Amino acid sequence: MANVDGQWDCVTKTPMGEQKSVFTVVSNGDSFTGSNAGPMGTLDVIDGKVDGDTLSWKMELKVPMAMVMDATATVDGDTLKGEVKLGAFGVAPMSGTRKA
Template sequence: MGVAGSYDCITKTPMGDQKSVFTVEDNGDGTFTGKNAGAMGSMDVENGKIDGKQLTWTMNMTVPMPMKLEGSATVDGDTLTGSVNAGAFGSMPMSGTRQG
């Protein structure tokens, strides 16, 4: 089935659990685009790379402060498990389930 799809995700942040929808659009060449849309707005995926079931990407957060986020995750069936590294705030666990 591949890694493309929309995932209902929860990221455990210092400000509590943040729900979002993480969208993965496979470009077919080992890269992906998409976005992570939640209560604090939407962030576009940049530098999205696919290596088998592994995803890596970056996002530029603007709210509540400007920060570059580095994400990595593994897709296993309909489950996404990974983390988002937020610089000084450290690594925040991220997990999600593909929307049906």
């Protein structure tokens, strides 16, 4: 199993521009908890799952509009790549690097 735990400096390329955040992952077997914190607030990880080096989770956005986002990412060493499904707004690529 990959080492997915840690804090990740991430960028998500949304229709509203690049959104920078710090994604925190704390795994426990095949699940994980954490958060994604950016300038517009912090979103908690909901239903976080770990499958080898792949993470999947949901986040509930309340501002500027209510939306549940589905996300997946793959960890490769100190890099993370994935995508966030933004409801009717499509899919936004997400990438990150592990904080030292």
